[in-house]
Structure formats: C-alpha cells, structure tokens
Amino acid sequence: MNNNDNFKLGLIFSFTCVIFWxxxxxxxxxxxxxxxxxxxxxxxxxxxxxxxxMLQKMSGNLKQFNTLVLMDWVKLxxxxxxxxxxxxxxxxxxxxxxxxxxQLNFQTAPFFLAFGGxxxxxxxxxxxxxxxxxxxxxGMMLFFHPYLxxxxxxxxxxxxxxxxQFSALSWTCYALIQKSLMNKLSPGNVLLYIYGSGLLxxxxxxxxxxxTQMTMNQWAVAVFCxxxxxxxxxxxxxxxxxxxxxxxxxxxxxxxxxxxxxxxIVVALGWWPGIITANPVNLLGVIGIFLVVFSVIAxxxxxxxxxxxxxxxRQPTPS
Numbered sequence: 657m658n659n660n661d662n663f664k665l666g667l668i669f670s671f672t673c674v675i676f677w678x679x680x681x682x683x684x685x686x687x688x689x690x691x692x693x694x695x696x697x698x699x700x701x702x703x704x705x706x707x708x709x710m711l712q713k714m715s716g717n718l719k720q721f722n723t724l725v726l727m728d729w730v731k732l733x734x735x736x737x738x739x740x741x742x743x744x745x746x747x748x749x750x751x752x753x754x755x756x757x758x759q760l761n762f763q764t765a766p767f768f769l770a771f772g773g774x775x776x777x778x779x780x781x782x783x784x785x786x787x788x789x790x791x792x793x794x795g796m797m798l799f800f801h802p803y804l805x806x807x808x809x810x811x812x813x814x815x816x817x818x819x820x821q822f823s824a825l826s827w828t829c830y831a832l833i834q835k836s837l838m839n840k841l842s843p844g845n846v847l848l849y850i851y852g853s854g855l856l857x858x859x860x861x862x863x864x865x866x867x868t869q870m871t872m873n874q875w876a877v878a879v880f881c882x883x884x885x886x887x888x889x890x891x892x893x894x895x896x897x898x899x900x901x902x903x904x905x906x907x908x909x910x911x912x913x914x915x916x917x918x919x920x921i922v923v924a925l926g927w928w929p930g931i932i933t934a935n936p937v938n939l940l941g942v943i944g945i946f947l948v949v950f951s952v953i954a955x956x957x958x959x960x961x962x963x964x965x966x967x968x969x970r971q972p973t974p975s
Contacts, residue, residue, distance in 0.1 A: 666899035669891040670907040676888035678914030681759060682922060682932060683881050684747055689931065690874045693747035695862040696881060697740065698855065703882035704889075705851035708844060717842050721849075728840060731833050735846065736853035738830035743854075745823040752816025759912030761817055763796050765824035769905035772832045788954045792909055795947030798940045799913065835896050843893030906951065913945060 687696050712718050724732075749758050767789065834846050870878065895904045922932050 662898045666895050666903065669895035670899065670904055671910075673888050673891040673895060674907060674910050674914055676884050676891070677908070677911045678918055680881070680884050680888070681750070681915050682919060683877055683884065685750055685754075686877045686928060686931060687874075687881055688747070688750055690870060691866045691878065692863060693744050694858055695864070695866055696747065696878065697743040698858040698862040699867075699878055700743070700882040700885040701851045701854040701858070703879070704886040705848065705855060707886055708848040708851055712842075712844050712848055715844075717845055720841050720845050723840060728837065731837055732841075732846065732849045733853065735830050735833040735837075736850040736857075738826045738833065739850045740854050740857065742823050742826040742830060745819045745826065749816045749819035749823065752813060752819065758816065758820055759915050761820035762824050763909055763912060764821065765827050765905070765908070767793075767905065768824060768828035769831055769908075772828055773835075773900060773905075784954070788951045789906070791947050792906060792951035795944040795951060796909065796912075797944070799916075799944030799948065801940055801944075802938070831892075831896065834893060838897060843897060844890065847889055847893060909948065909951075913948060 684696075691699075746758070746762070753761070770789065830850075834843070837846055892904070892908075895907075919932060922928065
C-alpha cells in the first residue's frame with residue numbers, strides 16, 4: 657500500500673473518530689441523569705466486547721493472541737487499565753464541567769500523544785509541524801476563551817479540570833501502548849482485550865439495578881454510548897495504524913469544535929432543554945476555528961508534501 661492510500665485511509669478513520677467523539681459528550685451528559693459513570697462504562701464495554709469478539713472470530717484474527725509473550729500481556733493489561741481510567745474519569749468530570757470546558761481541557765491529549773510518539777517511537781516533528789501545533793493551541797484558546805475564566809466557579813471547577821487532565825493522560829498512555837502492539841495484534845484484538853478486561857474489573861463496582869429502571873429513551877442513550885465506543889475507538893485504532901501519532905493527534909483536536917457545533921444544533925432544535933445548553937461563539941471564536949482547521953490541514957499535508965519534494969529532488973535531472 658502506497659503513502660497516498662495510507663493518507664486516505666488515515667483521513668477517513670480519523671474524521672470518523674472525530675465525528676463520533678464529538679457526539680459523545682452530549683450523550684454522556686444525558687446518561688448522567690439516570691446511570692452512574694462506572695456502570696455506564698461497564699455497559700459500553702459489554703456491548704463493544706460482544707460485537708468485537710464476533711468480528712474477530714469471523715476474521716480469524718483471534719489466533720494472534722497465541723503469539724504473545726509475557727511482556728505483551730503486561731502491556732495489554734496496562735492499556736486496559738488506562739482505557740478504563742480515561743472512560744470513567746471523563747464521565748465524572750462532566751459533573752463539574754459542562755461539555756465545552758471539558759473538551760477544551762481534554763485537548764492537551766493530542767499534544768501528549770504527539771510528544772509521546774517522539775519519545776517512544778522516534779517519530780519526527782519538524783519545525784513547521786511544531787509551528788502548526790502552536791497555532792492549533794492558539795486557535796483552541798481563542799475558540800474556548802469564554803470558558804477560560806474559572807474564578808467564579810470556585811474549587812468545583814478545578815476538580816473537573818484535574819479529572820479531565822487525568823483522563824487525557826490516561827488516554828495518551830492507552831494510545832501509545834496500543835501503537836506499540838500494532839506489529840503483533842490487530843487494533844480490533846487490542847480493543848477486544850481491553851473490553852474483556854474492563855468487564856471483569858468493573859463488574860464488582862457496577863450497580864446493575866439501573867438497568868431494571870431505565871425507560872426506552874434512556875436505553876436508547878445508553879446503547880448509543882456503547883455503539884459510539886465501538887466505532888470511535890475502532891476508527892482511532894485504525895488511524896494510528898496508517899498515520900503517525902502527531903497526525904492523528906492533530907486531527908483529534910477538531911473534536912471539540914464538532915461537539916460545540918452539534919450542541920448548537922441540538923439547542924436550536926429544542927431537544928433536551930434544561931440539560932443541554934448552547935455555547936455562543938463570538939468573533940474570536942470564529943478566528944479560532946479557522947486557525948484550528950488550518951493547523952490540522954497543515955499537519956496532515958506537510959509530511960506528504962515533504963516526501964514528494966524529497967523524492968523529486970533525488971530524481972536525476974534530464975541531460
């Protein structure tokens with residue numbers, strides 16, 4: 657498969673991931689009204705595990721587990737633990753922060769991921785790409801500047817901020833460990849193990865009586881959260897296979913913008929009033945959107961353009 661095919665596949669998987677992750681905070685905010693974070697996460701893992709094991713069995717990939725050594729199992733278990741911490745802590749943070757500020761604070765994760773790729777996988781980030789990350793950060797600050805003043809909220813907001821940062825670090829560790837296992841396990845098998853481990857570890861801490869009290873609408877929200885888990889993390893794992901961590905991390909930074917846009921649409925349609933509120937965007941916010949989109953496009957295209965330039969430069973000129 658050539659670089660152009662890798663780029664297209666990485667683009668498809670990354671943006672599908674962004675769309676589904678962008679929808680998730682709205683669904684989690686709704687779910688918080690009828691189920692606790694641990695039980696909801698257990699249910700999300702349960703549905704994802706059932707579907708994943710069927711898909712992996714049909715594809716014949718389950719035999720990959722037979723090739724693993726002890727260190728690989730240790731890595732898998734660590735990835736499962738970090739993934740669970742990411743899921744649960746982000747849901748808990750929504751008790752202290754609305755989806756907007758929560759998504760803002762989680763945007764440290766793409767930067768953690770990019771620099772983790774440099775430290776552990778010797779990936780290169782050029783000066784131009786570093787500049788793009790700087791403009792991306794500036795764009796995020798401009799887009800979310802109304803939510804940067806936490807002084808009026810008191811200590812509750814800072815608890816939410818700490819939970820988000822813990823969630824971001826946990827997500828980064830999970831993603832880096834998953835990437836280190838790519839040469840032995842398919843992304844689907846890594847996620848299968850994470851889901852299965854999560855079911856066992858979280859079961860004693862889950863309150864299953866919630867499921868006997870839920871209405872049809874509440875079941876619909878819970879099932880959507882579960883399907884979202886399967887699709888978003890599956891696409892993220894595939895994107896990491898075709899793109900560098902820096903490229904995937906930069907694209908994931910688009911998630912809060914999509915989330916804010918979706919929230920505005922939901923409010924405009926009058927859905928779930930009193931639970932989901934709009935987040936107005938002023939001129940600085942619009943400038944921030946343009947900076948973020950420009951930075952993401954640049955981070956994706958610069959490596960490809962650089963390779964093409966170097967290839968053309970090495971070609972002998974006709975005499």
